[in-house]
Amino acid sequence: MALKKETLEIDGMTCTACAVAIEKKVGRLSGVGRAEVNYATEALVVEHEDEVGIEDIKKAVVEAGYKVREERKTREVIIPIEGMTCAACSRAVDRAINKLEGVKEGSVNLATEKARVIYDPQTTRLSDIRDAIVKAGYKPLEIKAESQTDEARKRREREISTMWTKFIVALVFTAPLFYIAMGHMIGLPVPGFMQPESNPLNFALTQLILTLPAIAVGYKFYTVGFRTMLKGSPNMDSLVAMGTSAAFIYSLYALWQVTQGHSEYAGSLYFETVGVIITLILLGKTLETVAKGRTSDAIKKLMDLAPKTAIVIQGDQEIIVPIEEVEEGDIIVVKPGQSIPTDGEVVQGLTSIDESMLTGESIPVQKKAGDRVVGGSLNKTGSIHFRATRVGDDTALAQIIKLVEEAQGSKAPIAQMADIISGYFVPIVFGIGLLAGLGWWISGESAIFSLTIFISVLVIACPCALGLATPTAIMVGTGKGAEHGVLIKSGEALETAHKVDTVILDKTGTITTGEPKVTDILVYSGIEKDELLRLAASAERGSEHPLGEAILEAALEQDMGLESPEIFNAIPGHGIEATILAKDMLLGNKRLMDDRGIEISEALDDAQRLSQEGKTPMYISVDGKLAGIIAVADVLKDSSVDAIKALHKLDLEVIMITGDNEKTAQAIAKEVGIDRVLAEVLPQDKANEIKKLQEQGKKIAMVGDGINDAPALAQAEIGIAIGSGTDVAMESADIVLMRSDLTDVSVAISLSKKTITNIKQNLFWAFGYNTLGIPVAAGLLHIFGGPLLNPMIAALAMAFSSVSVVTNALRLKGFKPTI
Secondary structure, eight states, rough: OOOOOEEEEEEEOOSSSHHHHHHHHHSSTTTEEEEETTTTTTTEEEEEEEEEOOOHHHHHHHTTOOEEEOOOEEEEEEEEEEEEOSSSHHHHHHHHHHTTTEEEEEEEEETTTTEEEETTTTTTHHHHHHHHHHTOOOOOOOEOOOOOOHHHHHHHHHHHHHHHHHHHHHHHHHHHHHHHHHHHTOOOOOOGGGTTOOHHHHHHHHHHHHHHHHHHTHHHHHHHHHHHHHHHHOOHHHHHHHHHHHHHHHHHHHHHHTTTTTTGGGGOOOOOHHHHHHHHHHHHHHHHHHHHHHHHHHHHHHHHHHHHHEEEEEETTTEEEEEEGOOOTEEEEEEETTOOEEEEHHHHHHEEEEEEHOOOOOOEEEEOOOOOEEETOOOOOSSSEEEEEOOOOSHHHHHHHHHHHHHSOOOGGGHHHHHHHHHHHHHHHHHHHHHHHHHHHTTTOHHHHHHHHHHHHHHHHOOOHHHHHHHHHHHHHHOOOOOHHHHHHHOOOOOOOOOOOOOEIIIIIIIEEEEEEEEEEEEEEEEHHHHHHHHHHHHGGGGHHHHHHHHHHHHHHHHHOOOSSSSSEETTTTTTEEETTTEEOOOOOOOHHHHHTOOOOHHHHHHHHHTTTTOOOEEEEEETTEEEEEEEEEOTTTTTHHHHHHHTTOEEEEEEEESEEEEEEEHHHHHHHHHHESSSSSSGHHHHHHHHHHHHHHEEEEEEOGGGGGGHHHSSSSSEEEEEEHHHHHHHHHHEEEOOTTTHHHHHHHHHHHHHHHHHHHEEEEEEEEHHHHHHHHHHHHHHHHHOOOOOHHHHHHHHHHHHHHHHGGGGOOOOOOO
């Protein structure tokens, strides 16, 4: 039974331990095949059977202690209105809007002359709201609709703003707290009424008062931390909550002792440790959130390509509607400088369109009636009308965004070890902290010393760095690929591509254009080359053979006046015969000439040479005499030679696979610099040839574009589909090249190598940091006479460990192809 796939956005996660807890909880549901949480993208991907409902999955997430972010079911629009002159006008419009079924909230502001409407698009269309305003006697102007991208961006901005506010509040109170607690130790002036020696109670109470606001703004560390502990899946917040709670409770005990007259306890307060730990971790979390937001810039750029509205022709009017309300078959108007709202077919007008943002191809493409346009591309010169053929989630841009989002949310095999460790990390750290604290206390150290050890161990440990090491790099890597027209479908594909040592290229449509072209015209009996081409093209007007079509196209490109054949006859396997202007003509191979007794000895050397160059020579006779040869070949793509050089620079072996004969294949291979040729391979045998190479230990990337390439793409470790190829080839591929440019194969493999290097650097730092930091916090250096780690320094290290991992991942944004 095929499993359903759902993606849910999760709120409330603060580290990888949270992600592991959700995976375990959802994964235990009967009927769930796979549950995978990506902490960086805050997304849960679930594959499940029909018996498990989406509500069951949401319930499991809530039971784990987290929330599922609900999809927006309403839409908000701002409608400028012309013609309102007084409060009565605005009330009339308000009543008209709010009477509509599906309108949840409508308010009209006379001062700004705008209506703000929240409505259910399943019940009410925006055109209904516009009509209601018109019927009320007023004129709605251009509408500004808020897209899901805007909503996501605003949510992220609100989150960052809130975190900065919390950090600043904590800092405002923690800075004087730290000064009061530590200043007197280094001779800094402290007000007399707060001197620890003369006024210990004031000294202690002031610190308590300044600590409470910091605890208040960091309340989530405690609510989330203790809740997850009670549910048996402690996370990073639990470590912070336990460490700071221990310090705070001990400080309250010391304060109580001061109130009882034991002034010496004024030197045993840990209030400043609590405040500084919370402040530094809030700073780290804020910087991490900012950096994580930047890792998904590529998705935002893609989403921003699609305009929020479209101009649709309804009757004899041009109406502006939200892009979500455009339907298949609508006629859409696009003016110069505007973006194409959706996929479609031009019905009127002539223009050039810049598709670089989707394909990476910098040269604008000319479009006329009958040509396809792609949503998100930019109309440069003329005004066009086009019929929408794909809308909403079916457009090419929507599919690309979905593919990149899925890739960014997927996990690479290299992340598995970090995930396993993250699942046990927090309980192990609790154990180490407790054992270290008890160990020092038993060895004769004071309770304060042991408490310092316990707090330092809990605070320095950072599961976030482990959890962010892989997904952030994958997010940036796949996003960077999309910017260059390379769509990488999963984290696994991104990782596997760096292991490839052999690239197999299908010839037709990959190395070559896949469209035969006339390459040479040779004449033998005094006839002009142009005349020979004109006559040959006239004869081929009735032919459907690709070689004949190539000759006909060459003549049409030169605007030659063609004749209609008086007689035409196709001779299968040989060529054609035709009568043009009372001249008997033959076009075909050597067998045809031999069968009709045409003398071709003077042309045999030329024909042999052309064949060795990978071209197909076609003999042409007129009235029984050889007139010339026209050679046709599937010509190389402009980029093929450079592409293969780039693959060689990456130390990759390049193999060409083709159904052509050995001689033709070798000629093409020599021209482009191919290392090895697999010739005369039938389409169904391509996958078997790849299997044979894999048995020799080779890691294969197969590059192809056709339906018959699909099994080979699936067999290879990495299947790479050329973007102009078939949908079937793209379905079977792990990587899709949007530009149909072979140089992008090296871009994909280079990006994979850079990304995996980045992930290894992140993992090395994350493991290294925790492996070194926790023993130091436990007092390892102190055993050998070294210093004891202050909990505040531990908090600083912890705060910046995850920031450093994300910052390192962001370096991938500077990736540039070497070509």
